[in-house]
Amino acid sequence: xxxxxxxxxxxxxxxxxxxxxxxxxxxxxxxxxxxxxxxxxxxxxxxxxxxxxxxxxxxxxxxxxxxxxxxxxxxxxxxxxxxxxxxxxxxxxxxxxxxxxxxxxxxxxxxxxxxxxxxxxxxxxxxxxxxxxxxxxxxxxxxxxxxxxxxxxxxxxxxxxxxxxxxxxxxxxxxxxxxxxxxxxxxxxxxxxxxxxxxxxxxxxxxxxxxxxxxxxxxxxxxxxxxxxxxxxxxxxxxxxxxxxxxxxxxxxxxxxxxxxxxxxxxxxxxxxxxxxxxxxxxxxxxxxxxxxxxxxxxxxxxxxxxxxxxxxxxxxxxxxxxxxxxxxxxxxxxxxxxxxxxxxxxxxxxxxxxxxxxxxxxxxxxxxxxxxxxxxxxxxxxxxxxxxxxxxxxxxxxxxxxxxxxxxxxxxxxxxxxxxxxxxxxxxxxxxxxxxxxxxxxxxxxxxxxxxxxxxxxxxxxxxxxxxxxxxxxxxxxxxxxxxxxxxx
RNA sequence: CGGGGUGUAGCGUAGCCCGGUAUCGCGCCACAUUUGGGAUGUGGAGGUCGUAGGUUCGAAUCCUGCCACCCCGACCA
Numbered sequence: 389x390x391x392x393x394x395x396x397x398x399x400x401x402x403x404x405x406x407x408x409x410x411x412x413x414x415x416x417x418x419x420x421x422x423x424x425x426x427x428x429x430x431x432x433x434x435x436x437x438x439x440x441x442x443x444x445x446x447x448x449x450x451x452x453x454x455x456x457x458x459x460x461x462x463x464x465x466x467x468x469x470x471x472x473x474x475x476x477x478x479x480x481x482x483x484x485x486x487x488x489x490x491x492x493x494x495x496x497x498x499x500x501x502x503x504x505x506x507x508x509x510x511x512x513x514x515x516x517x518x519x520x521x522x523x524x525x526x527x528x529x530x531x532x533x534x535x536x537x538x539x540x541x542x543x544x545x546x547x548x549x550x551x552x553x554x555x556x557x558x559x560x561x562x563x564x565x566x567x568x569x570x571x572x573x574x575x576x577x578x579x580x581x582x583x584x585x586x587x588x589x590x591x592x593x594x595x596x597x598x599x600x601x602x603x604x605x606x607x608x609x610x611x612x613x614x615x616x617x618x619x620x621x622x623x624x625x626x627x628x629x630x631x632x633x634x635x636x637x638x639x640x641x642x643x644x645x646x647x648x649x650x651x652x653x654x655x656x657x658x659x660x661x662x663x664x665x666x667x668x669x670x671x672x673x674x675x676x677x678x679x680x681x682x683x684x685x686x687x688x689x690x691x692x693x694x695x696x697x698x699x700x701x702x703x704x705x706x707x708x709x710x711x712x713x714x715x716x717x718x719x720x721x722x723x724x725x726x727x728x729x730x731x732x733x734x735x736x737x738x739x740x741x742x743x744x745x746x747x748x749x750x751x752x753x754x755x756x757x758x759x760x761x762x763x764x765x766x767x768x769x770x771x772x773x774x775x776x777x778x779x780x781x782x783x784x785x786x787x788x789x790x791x792x793x794x795x796x797x798x799x800x801x802x803x804x805x806x807x808x809x810x811x812x813x814x815x816x817x818x819x820x821x822x823x824x825x826x827x828x829x830x831x832x833x834x835x836x837x838x839x840x841x842x843x844x845x846x847x848x849x850x851x852x853x854x855x856x857x858x859x860x861x862x863x864x865x866x867x868x869x870x871x872x873x874x875x876x877x878x
Numbered sequence: 879c880g881g882g883g884u885g886u887a888g889c890g891u892a893g894c895c896c897g898g899u900a901u902c903g904c905g906c907c908a909c910a911u912u913u914g915g916g917a918u919g920u921g922g923a924g925g926u927c928g929u930a931g932g933u934u935c936g937a938a939u940c941c942u943g944c945c946a947c948c949c950c951g952a953c954c955a
Contacts (some may be wrong), residue, residue, distance in 0.1 A: 658954075730916090733915040
């Protein structure tokens with residue numbers, strides 16, 4: 389393991405990359421733009437999965453699994469959907485290799501597929517093709533299904549966790565009898581995401597709606613949660629789409645209503661991905677490394693023993709065993725780092741880099757005094773506390789840390805939402821301060837595109853809680869009924 | 879896919895202009911002293927210099943092709 393990591397202020401991208409690699413979360417694989425998620429990083433992803441999956445079940449959803457390969461013809465059925473994904477698809481064209489006679493393994497041209505298969509970039513098409521066979525009557529609805537899967541999008545540029553060629557995610561695909569029910573579903577799942585981001589990841593988010601320009605390919609309405617990173621750039625952390633009847637029409641999915649009429653089914657889809665790992669890292673971490681909110685930390689408390697002799701070690705072991713049992717009973721996960729191959733200072737630095745919320749250091753001196761040294765990762769504090777009631781102290785402290793991490797991110801985010809009234813001001817804030825900018829916009833795609841070309845800022849969303857207020861677009865001076873949220877984004 | 883750049887030990891690098899089989903740091907291994915904030919000393923292991931050709935007595939170094947990766951742009955969860 390290397391010494392430190394690059395400072396955040398020096399070079400944000402470098403800092404981020406260093407951190408992901410040195411905190412042992414992930415690394416690039418020897419495959420273009422693909423990533424290996426290492427055990428420690430995967431453990432965090434598993435925590436996310438567990439919390440989300442529980443929420444999905446509580447809201448009536450079930451998990452299922454659909455194929456990785458999608459026949460090319462399925463894609464062409466929904467016009468805007470193909471258009472959105474066509475330029476980033478991995479395509480399977482053959483099913484066999486052969487020896488060319490001189491020892492080289494080559495693609496067997498005779499084994500060409502009659503119809504190419506697309507490695508799913510998202511599963512709407514294969515799923516709606518399947519739903520056709522599942523739905524006949526209103527009694528078959530709603531279908532509330534989620535899939536945990538990998539998808540492939542052949543992006544031009546990749547970035548660990550934020551945009552890799554292959555990534556892990558969950559995608560919910562629901563079918564409903566009415567438009568109202570589908571919209572409610574899309575909004576409900578957005579709330580699940582927002583709640584998860586804020587209460588589990590400790591990342592504050594803005595709930596909103598995408599403009600037509602930024603909408604998902606094939607959706608009538610795209611809801612999203614937008615988070616702010618420490619470099620002032622926005623990150624889309626989750627989306628929920630109201631798909632209308634587009635996919636039902638494209639895949640001919642109809643049902644007989646109570647009234648006996650044949651109608652198209654209404655759809656939603658929603659997803660979050662391993663990109664959340666990136667959000668987590670960029671929202672909280674510092675120059676010492678990762679800062680994990682206790683609710684996601686695979687290890688919540690690390691204990692580092694300090695000893696010289698075997699006898700001293702034995703006494704510490706006995707104490708730690710009792711403490712660990714007590715903490716485990718409270719659902720607090722504990723790691724006893726009694727490696728004799730590393731010195732304490734090294735361990736301190738290593739666990740800080742990995743973001744463990746609480747560290748206990750304990751040596752013979754403490755054993756005599758009935759104390760331990762308790763260090764908090766979030767505020768880098770260190771204090772000597774009594775062994776008396778330690779487990780309860782820790783349990784309370786974990787709650788305080790979770791709250792503190794959220795508050796800190798929230799304060800940062802709130803102080804980086806800037807209302808502006810002119811294009812001049814818009815550009816100044818964008819260049820000097822960053823963050824979200826709240827301003828009036830005339831509602832046209834042309835204006836949005838022009839601003840993007842000139843400033844690289846995009847409309848992140850129209851916040852759901854936006855106030856209706858008369859104003860004029862800061863770019864064209866045309867009338868506007870409410871503000872929108874602009875930012876440079878990942 | 880357009881513009882720029884880089885490939886030398888597990889990682890980061892020097893050497894390249896001006897040809898003579900390779901420098902330094904981290905890491906790794908052994909031993910000793912250490913252990914309450916990333917230890918120190920001594921010794922050691924590890925490289926067909928991205929790859930395929932060419933020029934040359936001789937190529938990390940010069941020439942050509944190819945490959946990979948990084949950065950900027952367009953694209954994007």
